[in-house]
Amino acid sequence: MTWLWLNGGLVSADAARIDPADRGLTLGDGVFETMRVAHGRIVHVALHLDRLRQGAEVLMFPAPDLDRVEDALRRVVRRNDMTDGSLRLTLTRGCGPRGVMPPAHPSPTLLVTPSPPPAAPLPAARMVVSTRIRRDETSPLSRIKSLDYLPNVLARLEAAQRGGDEALMLNLAGRVAEASASTIVIQREGRLVTPPVAEGALPGIARAVLLAAGMLDEAPLDLDDLRHADGVFLTSSLSVREVASLDGVALARVPGTADAIRACVQS
Numbered sequence: 001m002t003w004l005w006l007n008g009g010l011v012s013a014d015a016a017r018i019d020p021a022d023r024g025l026t027l028g029d030g031v032f033e034t035m036r037v038a039h040g041r042i043v044h045v046a047l048h049l050d051r052l053r054q055g056a057e058v059l060m061f062p063a064p065d066l067d068r069v070e071d072a073l074r075r076v077v078r079r080n081d082m083t084d085g086s087l088r089l090t091l092t093r094g095c096g097p098r099g100v101m102p103p104a105h106p107s108p109t110l111l112v113t114p115s116p117p118p119a120a121p122l123p124a125a126r127m128v129v130s131t132r133i134r135r136d137e138t139s140p141l142s143r144i145k146s147l148d149y150l151p152n153v154l155a156r157l158e159a160a161q162r163g164g165d166e167a168l169m170l171n172l173a174g175r176v177a178e179a180s181a182s183t184i185v186i187q188r189e190g191r192l193v194t195p196p197v198a199e200g201a202l203p204g205i206a207r208a209v210l211l212a213a214g215m216l217d218e219a220p221l222d223l224d225d226l227r228h229a230d231g232v233f234l235t236s237s238l239s240v241r242e243v244a245s246l247d248g249v250a251l252a253r254v255p256g257t258a259d260a261i262r263a264c265v266q267s
Helices: 023-027 045-058 066-079 150-161 205-212 223-227 257-265
Strands: 003-006 009-012 030-038 085-092 109-115 125-135 166-171 176-179 183-188 191-194 216-218 231-235 240-246
Touching: 003 066, 009 066, 023 085, 030 045, 045 066, 045 085, 045 205, 066 085, 066 109, 125 150, 125 176, 125 231, 150 166, 176 183, 176 223, 183 205, 183 223, 191 205, 205 216, 205 231, 205 257, 223 240, 231 257, 240 257
Parallel strands: 125 166, 125 240, 191 216
Antiparallel strands: 003 009, 003 109, 030 085, 085 109, 166 176, 183 191, 183 231, 231 240
16 A cells, blocks of 8 residues: 655545645646655755745745655655655645635645656657747746646657657747756766756756766757767756757767766765
């Protein structure tokens, strides 16, 4: 049996219920975090909780009690005897009346769900540049993990329709922002480079770890930067993946770089 955390306590997955009036369900009014569990430890939990706090602040939620949130995460790990896998934390504004305006004193919903590790590592990605979806680098929502994930969903669907398995989203200026669920990192002249947050890139956790370690530089990137890079990688809290091709054209690949990134962000 799988155990979740929902609104103050552990509950079996079969018994868990979300109120039909929850604004996360009806309006996407919420934020989420996905974090890796390795050897029973929640990797980079402090960074995830800080980003959760920032997302709640942007959405004008009541400030979450991060100590209680962390306790809920650890209880889910213990109750499910998790060694490796991932946790998905969802925080919504809670229930409200019909309409856009939230209640004056919301009571947020907190849900934590566990998942097992993937059966096998992902192969190198066949990435497609989305022609339908752009990242709005001017929007504060581009800087948080909002539940409104439909642009990412549509970009990934477009990639699948065109024979790819990942989508690259450009910003409104036509420069590189991010992939549908990952940070874009390139290698050139022996350094790793990623777009700045101001370009519409989500401030990812793996990205933050690489920056703090001095392994990563920030600079605006365009499609030619990816095409002429020594290697292109997708990084997230859960995986590090090479990119094999962009719009059907093979990209250069650098042996060993993905392993070095992985060693840093998954430690």
